[in-house]
Amino acid sequence: xxxxxxxxxxxxxxxxxxxxxxxxxxxxxxxxxxxxxxxxxxxxxxxxxxxxxxxxxxxxxxxxxxxxxxxxxxxxxxxxxxxxxxxxxxxxxxxxxxxxxxxxxxxxxxxxxxxxxxxxxxxxxxxxxxxxxxxxxxxxxxxxxxxxxxxxxxxxxxxxxxxxxxxxxxxxxxxxxxxxxxxxxxxxxxxxxxxxxxxxxxxxxxxxxxxxxxxxxxxxxxxxxxxxxxxxxxxxxxxxxxxxxxxxxxxxxxxxxxxxxxxxxxxxxxxxxxxxxxxxxxxxxxxxxxxxxxxxxxxxxxxxxxxxxxxxxxxxxxxxxxxxxxxxxxxxxxxxxxxxxxxxxxxxxxxxx
Numbered sequence: 001x002x003x004x005x006x007x008x009x010x011x012x013x014x015x016x017x018x019x020x021x022x023x024x025x026x027x028x029x030x031x032x033x034x035x036x037x038x039x040x041x042x043x044x045x046x047x048x049x050x051x052x053x054x055x056x057x058x059x060x061x062x063x064x065x066x067x068x069x070x071x072x073x074x075x076x077x078x079x080x081x082x083x084x085x086x087x088x089x090x091x092x093x094x095x096x097x098x099x100x101x102x103x104x105x106x107x108x109x110x111x112x113x114x115x116x117x118x119x120x121x122x123x124x125x126x127x128x129x130x131x132x133x134x135x136x137x138x139x140x141x142x143x144x145x146x147x148x149x150x151x152x153x154x155x156x157x158x159x160x161x162x163x164x165x166x167x168x169x170x171x172x173x174x175x176x177x178x179x180x181x182x183x184x185x186x187x188x189x190x191x192x193x194x195x196x197x198x199x200x201x202x203x204x205x206x207x208x209x210x211x212x213x214x215x216x217x218x219x220x221x222x223x224x225x226x227x228x229x230x231x232x233x234x235x236x237x238x239x240x241x242x243x244x245x246x247x248x249x250x251x252x253x254x255x256x257x258x259x260x261x262x263x264x265x266x267x268x269x270x271x272x273x274x275x276x277x278x279x280x281x282x283x284x285x286x287x288x289x290x291x292x293x294x295x296x297x298x299x300x301x302x303x304x305x306x307x308x309x310x311x312x313x314x315x316x317x318x319x320x321x322x323x324x325x326x327x328x329x330x331x332x333x334x335x336x337x338x339x340x341x342x343x344x345x346x347x348x349x350x351x352x353x
Contacts, residue, residue, distance in 0.1 A: 004034070004036055004067050004068075004069070005034030005036075008031075008032060008033055008034040009032055009033045009034065009070045009071065009310045009313055009314065010033075010034050010035075010036035010067075010069045010070045010071075011027050011033050011034070011035065011036055011069060011070065011071050011072070011073060011309075011313075012035075012036045012037040012038075012039055012060070012063055012069040012071075012072045012073070013027065013035070013037070013038055013039065013072075013073045013075060014039040014040070014060065014072060014073065014074045014075065014076055014084050014088075015039070015040055015074065015075035015076035015077075015080075015084075015098075016038050016040040016042075016044075016045035016048060016049065016075075017040075017075065017076075017077075017167070019075045019098055020038075020040070020073075020075035020076075021048075022302065023073045023075050023098075023302075023306075024038060024054070026302055026303060026306050027073075027306065029303075030303070030306050030307070030310070032307070032310050033306065033310060035054060035055065036055065036063070036067060036069035036070075037055045037056070037057050037063045037067070037069065038054055038055065038056050038057070039056075039057050039058070039059065039060055039062075039063060040056070040058075040076075041058040041059065046058075060072070060084075060087050060088065060091070061087075064091060068091075069093065070093075070094070070313050071093055071094040071095070071096070071309060071310075071312075071313045072088040072093045072094070072095050072096070073095075073096045073098075073309075074088070074095060074096070074097045074098060075098045076098075077167075077169040077174075077175075078100055078102070078103040078169070078174050078175065078179060078180070079103050079169060079172075079174045081097055081098070081100070081101060081102050081103070081111075082102045082104075082107045082108065082110070082111050085097050085111055085115075085122070086111060086114055088120075089111075089114055089115050089118050089120045089122070090114075090118070092118065092120055093120070094120060094121045094122075094123075094309075094312060094313045095115070095120065095121075095122050095123070096122075096123040096124075096125060096305075096309045097122065097123070097124050097125060097323075097326070098124075098125040099124055099125045099126050099183055099184065099187070099326065099329075100124075100179055100183050100326070100329070100330050100333065101122075101124045101323060101326035101327060101329075101330055102330065103173075103174035103179060105327070105330055105331055105334045108323075108326070108327050108330050109327060111323065112323040112324055112326075112327050115323050116323075121312050121313075121318070121319055121322075122319065122322065122323035122326075123305075123308070123309055123312060123319040123320070123321055123322065123323075124321045124322070124323060124325060124326030124329075125305065125321075126183075126184065126187040126188075126321045126325070126326065126329065127301045127302050127304075127305040128184055128187070128188055128242065128248070128301055129187070129188065129191055129301075129320060129321055130299075130301040130304035130305050130308065130320070131246065131248060131272075131299070131301040131304075132296040132297060132298060132299050133246060133271065133272040133274065133296060133298075134188060134191070134192075134271075135296075136274060136294055136296045137192060137262070137269065137271050137274070138191065138192060140269065140276070140294065141192060141193075141262070144266075145266060145267060145276070145278070146262065146263075146264030146265075146266055146267050146268070146269060147264040147265030147266030147267065148225075148264055148265045148266075149193065149224075149226050149262060149263070149264045150225075150226060150227070150263055150264060150265065151226065151227050151228060151262075151263045152189065152192075152193065152226060152227075152228040152229075152260065152261065152262045152263065153228065153229045153230075153231075153260065153261045154185045154188075154189065154228070154229075154230045154231075154259060154260045154261075155230075155231050155232075155238075155240040155241065155259050155260075156177065156181045156182055156184075156185060156230075156231070156232040156233070156234075156240075156241045156242065156243075156259070157231070157232070157233050157236040157238035157240045157241055158181075158233075158234055158236065158237075158238065158241045158243060158244070159234070159235060159236060159237040159238075160234040160235070165208070165210070170212075171210050171211060171212065172211055172212065173211055173212060175212050176212030176213045176214075176216075177213065177214065177215075177216065177232045177233065177234040178203070178213060178216050178232060178333060178336060178337065179333060180234075181232055181234065181241075182216060182218070182230060182232040182333075182336075183329060183330075183333050184242065185230050185232075185242070185260075186218075186220075186230065186329055186332050186333060186336075187321075187325075187329040188260075189220065189222075189228055189230070190328065190329055190332065192262075193222045193224065193226045193228065194222050194223050194224050194226075195222065195223045195328070195348070196220050196221070196222055196223070196332045196335075196348055197221045197222060197223045197347065197348060198220075198221045198335075198345055198346060198347045198348065199218060199219065199220050199221075199332065199335045199336050199339055199345070199346050199348070200218070200219045200339050200344075200345040200346070201216060201217065201218040201219070201336040201337075201339040201340045202216070202217050202340055203215065203216045203217075203337075203340040204216075207233075207235035208235065213340070214233060214234055214235045215231075215232065215233040215235065215236075216230075216231070216232045216233075216336070216340065217229070217230075217231050217232075218230040218231070218232075218336050220332075239255035239257040240257055240258075240259050241259055242259050242272070244257065244259075245257050245258055245259045245272050245273070246259075246272045247272075247298070248300070248301060248302075256273070257273070258270040258271055258272065258273045258275075259271070259272070260272070265283070266278065266279075266283070267279070273293075274293060274294040274295075274296065275291055275292070275293055275294075276291070276292045276293075276294055277289045277290070277291055277292075278290050278292070308320055331348060332348065335348055
């Protein structure tokens with residue numbers, strides 16, 4: 001079994017599913033990092049790891065009995081995030097938890113408190129915040145070129161194949177496109193527009209009739225007055241999702257479309273294509289608009305997130321997307337689910353993070 005690497009940051013990855021393997025590949029490619037262990041009790045994960053000569057363990061306790069990594073990435077099913085993270089925190093290991101931080105708000109709050117009490121840093125894997133496309137969008141909003149931001153819309157429409165649901169956890173409460181996919185968009189909208197004041201939502205499982213939704217529609221009111229809508233479906237073939245439009249993950253065929261629209265009193269912006277539309281002179285719907293394509297230098301946000309995690313492990317930085325930030329986004333998701341169940345508009349408590 002390979003020993004820990006000297007002079008590099010040794011990172012263990014818990015969970016060797018789809019996103020776990022992306023993290024494993026990222027650690028293997030990052031010059032500052034070394035893969036300390038793959039932790040996953042399944043036979044398929046064991047066979048996959050050993051076939052590649054990678055260090056495999058069934059549990060974190062087995063790893064700690066032999067070696068101590070510098071940090072842990074948790075990429076297990078949503079329902080296991082809290083238990084896995086608490087085990088790492090109890091051992092004093094900095095943690096990067098895939099989003100959502102948990103599938104339950106109260107459990108997420110316990111996790112955040114445990115980490116803060118132990119003085120262990122926690123990052124949540126809302127990696128899109130690191131994307132230069134989003135950072136340029138944030139810069140533009142803060143510059144005032146859109147004027148007062150009045151409204152925004154975001155879409156996640158995609159067709160997941162039947163075999164995606166062979167994993168039983170994806171068919172059960174705690175999964176579904178709201179928690180798996182739309183949470184990314186909610187987090188970015190919080191990042192761009194501030195805290196959410198209230199939500200109203202509807203969900204449907206009309207396509208697959210599973211215990212989780214396949215379609216959701218959400219209306220959000222932000223504290224600064226911006227009104228936004230988000231729609232999600234994992235049963236619709238379409239080019240309108242972050243996955244299809246951003247070019248962030250090469251496994252998705254890139255489409256020349258956008259998935260977010262942001263409108264202000266002085267102009268509007270399509271994201272991620274970054275086309276800025278402004279009036280020629282005084283805004284007037286009878287006059288033509290000027291289109292300007294904003295330029296950025298592309299970079300892989302998963303790579304940027306891992307580099308940041310290395311900085312956090314070494315004490316050089318504080319988490320950009322902390323446990324409390326992940327908890328705040330999860331609170332919005334919880335309000336969405338509550339609204340969909342009850343048919344009521346749900347207000348979010350201002351005092352809570």
